Amino acid sequence: MSSPKEPLDPQQQDPSVDTSEQLEVNLDSGNPGEDALQDQAFPQEDLSSLLSEAQEQVARYHEDLLRAKAEVENIRRRAQEDVAKARKFGTESFAESLIPVKDSLEAALSLSDQTAQAWKEGVEATxxxxxxxxxxxxxxxxxxxxxxxxxxxxxQAISSVPSELPEGTVVQLLQKGYTIADRVLRPALVMVSAGQA
Structure with a gap:
């Protein structure tokens, strides 16, 4: 059984007792070990050294990035120059091969009093x-x-004509086609069989 002087409800304590000083002491003390742990885990000197190391690393990364960017720009510029040279000189080999053909044609035209047989042999050589x-x-x-x-x-089919040949086969070649390195320069012009009528 409780004594008559003790309050039954803790909130009904005697108002004459001042607990504000006790609260201030408890609030000020907080968690006394927390500040000590922070000072131990990250001393001010360690934080500044960590910061300077991080800044140095960022500077290195930035320098590496600038170098990589410059290298990519150089590669792009060289590739553009190579493409321009390829366009400009891509036909050089072919042109060199055609020079003797032109020389032969000019030589044939410069000769007078040739027989038909000599002309034929010259054209065949050319x-x-x-x-x-x-x-x-x-x-x-x-x-x-x-x-x-x-x-x-x-x-390239010019027309489709009835023929004894199977459908979809070439009946007649009208003009030769040409490819260069497996790329079609000009398709062959042909007449195609439509099958028997």
């Missing part, structure tokens, strides 16, 4: 030079024969 120039530069003829399968990647 054609061989031209074929050599084409081969040297990976240029090939596309000349499908009669009965060859029509290839829309290499051939």
């Amino acid at each position: 054609l061989r030079q031209l074929n050599t120039a084409f081969e040297r530069n990976a240029m090939k003829e596309v000349a499908p024969g009669q009965g060859d399968r029509f290839d829309p990647h290499l051939h």
